[in-house]
Ligand SMILES: Nc1ncnc2c1ncn2[C@@H]1O[C@H](COP(=O)(O)OP(=O)(O)OP(=O)(O)O)[C@@H](O)[C@H]1O
Ligand code: SF4
């Protein structure tokens with residue numbers, strides 16, 4: 001039996017494009033990863049890259065087009081289990097960006113938190129109320145918050161309530177989908193610290209979804225970088241952040257605003273080196289590359305053959321437009337880029353200038 005808590009294998013999620021029913025959107029395209037008990041996996045990528053769709057498939061809110069999702073050894077994608085998910089649901093919880101929209105404005109926070117305890121564990125009103133107040137205290141709110149209504153709380157406090165609601169059933173895995181994205185920086189830091197502390201104390205695993213590589217790096221053990229439904233690279237969070245292997249990760253990293261002047265200088269150097277390398281790559285390539293443009297929106301994939309990042313990549317060559325890069329192991333990491341893909345016969349390590357060298361310089 002696997003030691004992993006969660007194992008996602010070759011997950012595919014295809015939708016009909018709502019604007020053109022003849023077209024299929026590959027929201028998630030052959031995505032595989034695992035999460036160990038107590039592990040925090042950051043999932044990062046720009047809007048439309050498929051982050052929430054992966055989360056929704058894990059939570060059973062979408063039925064995947066293909067692939068499997070095993071949680072605690074059980075296949076969540078089986079029909080019978082989907083109908084019978086209540087016991088699994090206790091161990092698998094979610095916190096969204098805005099918990100307010102899913103809180104009943106006419107019920108007190110205490111009632112909302114007590115409800116699942118009463119339904120699933122058959123606790124008495126008094127026992128459930130006591131557990132709800134304990135949980136509020138755990139997330140840094142006063143016990144008396146149980147008597148108030150959702151509209152009486154600030155954004156940060158509401159996110160604490162969202163966390164309390166997710167944790168009250170003592171889950172093993174929590175999907176946090178942009179859970180801190182709407183908060184101001186200081187509240188964001190407080191909530192991130194709270195989440196990290198709770199994970200450590202309770203041995204919780206998280207799938208932490210965000211746009212921002214810095215935020216993901218702060219809380220995660222490992223990071224998975226998504227672009228147009230595909231994994232570009234994954235590996236230890238510190239390594240992915242400080243020395244990206246994939247040009248898309250490097251572009252995401254270079255685009256993130258930073259206040260630290262040392263880090264700013266490092267990124268300026270990396271950008272200058274990338275521009276020089278792009279010119280060299282263009283000269284070496286039969287097909288001139290398009291410049292990487294992190295500002296351009298990620299459009300949904302429609303089953304294209306090559307690398308989804310090819311149109312924006314400064315290093316793209318002909319093979320990038322025709323052949324899908326394999327997930328190539330690089331130490332503890334994997335990267336899907338022909339610069340690292342020995343099987344394609346187009347490995348440019350040594351001959352070219354891989355992103356890791358650029359960013360490390
Ligand atoms: N129900 C649906 N029907 C059609 N297309 C969908 C559906 N749900 C998601 N998509 C498409 O799938 C792609 C991935 O969407 P998803 O919401 O997972 O992205 P995301 O990375 O979470 O983006 P964001 O950062 O904006 O939340 C997008 O192109 C989206 O338009
Ligand atoms: S496979 Fe090609 S286009 Fe894709 S990231 Fe690597 S070099 Fe760029």
Ligand SMILES: [Mg+2]
Nearest residue numbers: 051052053177
């Ligand atoms: Mg989303």
